[in-house]
Amino acid sequence: xxxxxxxxxxxxxxLALALERACYVREPGGQVHGLIYxxxxxxxxxxxxxxxxxxxxxxxxxxxxxxxxxxxxxxxVSWEIRDPATHAPRRGGHxxxxxxxxxxxMRFHNPxxxxxxxxxxxxxxxVFARFHAGRGILVSARA
Numbered sequence: 001x002x003x004x005x006x007x008x009x010x011x012x013x014x015l016a017l018a019l020e021r022a023c024y025v026r027e028p029g030g031q032v033h034g035l036i037y038x039x040x041x042x043x044x045x046x047x048x049x050x051x052x053x054x055x056x057x058x059x060x061x062x063x064x065x066x067x068x069x070x071x072x073x074x075x076x077v078s079w080e081i082r083d084p085a086t087h088a089p090r091r092g093g094h095x096x097x098x099x100x101x102x103x104x105x106m107r108f109h110n111p112x113x114x115x116x117x118x119x120x121x122x123x124x125x126x127v128f129a130r131f132h133a134g135r136g137i138l139v140s141a142r143a
Contacts, residue, residue, distance in 0.1 A: 056134070063136065071140045073097070075108070081096065104124055
């Protein structure tokens with residue numbers, strides 16, 4: 001959002017707004033998890049003017065090439081993606097933001113990555129695909 005708009009909200013403010021719009025599941029103990037795609041898409045479209053496309057049952061080699069300047073793909077992956085050597089990882093349960101995909105390489109932000117690869121990790125399409133759940137949201141900036 002910071003790269004596409006002049007809006008500057010803290011993570012706390014964004015979370016509060018997202019909870020108001022039923023974009024997450026809140027546990028009785030107060031923990032938050034499970035981004036709910038459709039309410040999230042409606043919220044960021046209405047509040048920030050982004051255009052969203054739901055990606056379902058689509059391998060990353062088919063969805064990632066859609067990422068162009070002014071777009072990003074929120075992709076569901078296993079949190080184990082931060083260690084690409086993981087054998088037989090699960091798929092899904094964690095979100096990363098793909099900001100570039102070309103020549104068989106994925107560049108993405110991983111909020112649970114290690115310090116050296118959290119802001120901009122790079123993996124080959126084949127390795128990334130092992131962690132990918134086949135779903136996500138293609139987000140486009142305002143035209």
